[in-house]
Amino acid sequence: MGTPQLTNCPKCGKLFLRIRNICDGCYQKQEEDFLKAAGYLREHSGITIQELSDQTGVSVTQIRQFIWAGRILVDQFPNLSYPCETCGNMIQKGRKCKDCLDTINKLASQISNREEKGEGDRSHERKSLAGGYISHYLKEKSET
Ligand SMILES: [Zn+2]
Ligand SMILES: [Zn+2]
Structure with a gap:
């Protein structure tokens, strides 16, 4: 292993030697x-x-x-x-509530369906598109 790297603390932004995450x-x-x-x-x-x-x-x-x-x-x-990490609903298990997980799974399967049909090699583009959909959807949801 090399020497620990100097990096910014994700919590306070201070530069520190990366021995642990913060x-x-x-x-x-x-x-x-x-x-x-x-x-x-x-x-x-x-x-x-x-x-x-x-x-x-x-x-x-x-x-x-x-x-x-x-x-x-x-x-x-x-x-x-x-x-819940995404919408703020109260949960007792995992990081996201069931609704958010369902939404993400649904979107993910829609995307993989589309990919199976084969539209050339543009999977990278589609992936970022999916990310956009998901965060857009979740934003709308959390504002209600
Ligand atoms: Zn810190
Ligand atoms: Zn949620």
Whole structure:
């Protein structure tokens, strides 16, 4: 392995040596947030993610990341649902709600159907077109 590369922290934008995904400052903050959130949850297992965020000052986005990383096990907390990554509907599993997954699957199969018919080698173009459809659709959906 070579030496770690200098890169911008995705959280705070600071330049840092890429030993982990985020810089030391953000990592430490994240660990503090985790201890705070996990500690509070242990005593208040019936609260919602919004209440947890309000009480601990840890952002909902950050708590959601702990859940995705498997550090907070939603199964143990009946009211701890979190917003779908794309539309914001409350969910308890995965990153996206069922509606968003269905939409994406539907679009993906429409696209692959079209590709099977064969329209020359323009798959790259079609792929970016599909991405446009999906984000357009989801944007409309989340605004309602
Ligand atoms: Zn940082
Ligand atoms: Zn969704």
